[in-house]
Amino acid sequence: MLALPIAHDIALQQFNTFGIPARARRYLRVEDPAQLAQLAADPALAALPRLVLGGGSNLLITHDEVDLLVLHMALAGKEIVGETPDAILVRAQAGENWHGFVQWTLEQGLGGLENLSLIPGTVGASPIQNIGAYGAETKDLFHSLTAFDFAGGTTRTMDAAACRFAYRDSIFKHEEGRQLAVLDVTFALPRAWAPNLRYAELARELEGIAEPTPRQVADAVIAVRRRKLPDPAEIGNAGSFFKNPVVSSEHCAQLLQSWPNLVHHLQPDGSEKLAAGWLIDQCGWKGKALGRAGVYPKQALVLVNNGGASGAEVLALARAIQADVQARFGVLLEPEPVMV
Numbered sequence: 001m002l003a004l005p006i007a008h009d010i011a012l013q014q015f016n017t018f019g020i021p022a023r024a025r026r027y028l029r030v031e032d033p034a035q036l037a038q039l040a041a042d043p044a045l046a047a048l049p050r051l052v053l054g055g056g057s058n059l060l061i062t063h064d065e066v067d068l069l070v071l072h073m074a075l076a077g078k079e080i081v082g083e084t085p086d087a088i089l090v091r092a093q094a095g096e097n098w099h100g101f102v103q104w105t106l107e108q109g110l111g112g113l114e115n116l117s118l119i120p121g122t123v124g125a126s127p128i129q130n131i132g133a134y135g136a137e138t139k140d141l142f143h144s145l146t147a148f149d150f151a152g153g154t155t156r157t158m159d160a161a162a163c164r165f166a167y168r169d170s171i172f173k174h175e176e177g178r179q180l181a182v183l184d185v186t187f188a189l190p191r192a193w194a195p196n197l198r199y200a201e202l203a204r205e206l207e208g209i210a211e212p213t214p215r216q217v218a219d220a221v222i223a224v225r226r227r228k229l230p231d232p233a234e235i236g237n238a239g240s241f242f243k244n245p246v247v248s249s250e251h252c253a254q255l256l257q258s259w260p261n262l263v264h265h266l267q268p269d270g271s272e273k274l275a276a277g278w279l280i281d282q283c284g285w286k287g288k289a290l291g292r293a294g295v296y297p298k299q300a301l302v303l304v305n306n307g308g309a310s311g312a313e314v315l316a317l318a319r320a321i322q323a324d325v326q327a328r329f330g331v332l333l334e335p336e337p338v339m340v
């Protein structure tokens with residue numbers, strides 16, 4: 001068997017959308033699942049701490065040197081694999097670009113994923129934080145996935161229950177799931193499609209179109225996102241930097257007394273979800289900078305690399321924002337990107 005082509009001292013700047021100029025001590029571009037099996041079977045390699053890397057769009061690298069074995073998932077391919085009475089099953093390999101995959105499903109005449117258009121990153125990462133936008137989440141269309149388990153060196157199929165999806169969360173972000181690398185994901189796209197226009201901004205974008213097609217909904221999502229979010233190719237960022245915090249109804253009622261304009265959304269369990277961007281904006285951070293890291297002027301939830309920022313600078317900005325929001329509202333903002 002050929003030795004795995006592990007490279008050393010590899011620049012990661014173009015592999016993370018924040019554009020942090022870090023380097024990886026060890027790096028393997030994974031083009032075949034057999035490489036992972038080979039790695040798991042080698043005791044010295046299997047013992048190394050790992051980072052499974054997709055598009056690097058939900059990642060903050062906080063060290064100049066990443067002392068991990070970076071496994072860059074480049075598995076490619078997408079196909080229609082079957083059907084059920086209600087749905088068509090489509091599968092894509094982990095390294096496929098997410099937006100490219102969504103556009104491909106639309107070209108096949110299949111609706112369902114259009115609200116998730118233009119989210120950066122790979123298909124393999126879509127279940128990790130149960131990506132969501134404009135009233136839709138991975139879990140809504142998810143059928144199953146194949147994962148490689150480094151602990152046993154085996155491959156397993158997981159359904160939605162096994163993935164334990166929640167708001168920007170899944171088993172893969174917890175101890176029990178950290179030994180798993182997603183190899184491919186299968187989605188069940190409905191035969192009976194109806195537009196999901198729960199999001200007022202999306203509905204407004206489609207005003208005047210009585211019965212929008214999946215393509216028209218995707219185009220509307222793309223237009224809204226382009227207006228609101230910075231393009232990582234132009235300005236480094238990882239999208240929303242904080243999750244929207246969930247507080248008790250009592251805490252929310254208390255906050256409303258001082259802040260009648262507080263943005264809040266009642267959750268099915270009676271708790272309230274607050275808008276992290278609104279909280280940050282109230283603390284005066286929108287458009288501000290700390291060193292070379294800053295807060296995007298059009299959206300306070302997005303932290304940006306204003307040019308040459310280190311991961312430590314972005315982290316310092318995030319901590320300053322957390323401290324201000326905590327002091328003013330008694331709410332701890334939890335970062336969305338994974339930190340390494």
Ligand SMILES: Cc1cc2nc3c(=O)[nH]c(=O)nc-3n(C[C@H](O)[C@H](O)[C@H](O)COP(=O)(O)OP(=O)(O)OC[C@H]3O[C@@H](n4cnc5c(N)ncnc54)[C@H](O)[C@@H]3O)c2cc1C
Binds near residue numbers: 052055125131232
């Ligand atoms: C401009 C912008 C807008 C964004 N908008 C949204 C949005 O609307 N909604 C949203 O939910 N997110 C959004 N994001 C965040 C990001 O796009 C998603 O989280 C995306 O799924 C990350 O994919 P990735 O391949 O880049 O993952 P990476 O950043 O490479 O990895 C993220 C995490 O997933 C793990 N991982 C990656 N691939 C695998 C795999 N195959 N198996 C196991 N673990 C894996 C990594 O180890 C890491 O822990 C946005 C980001 C940007 C830059």
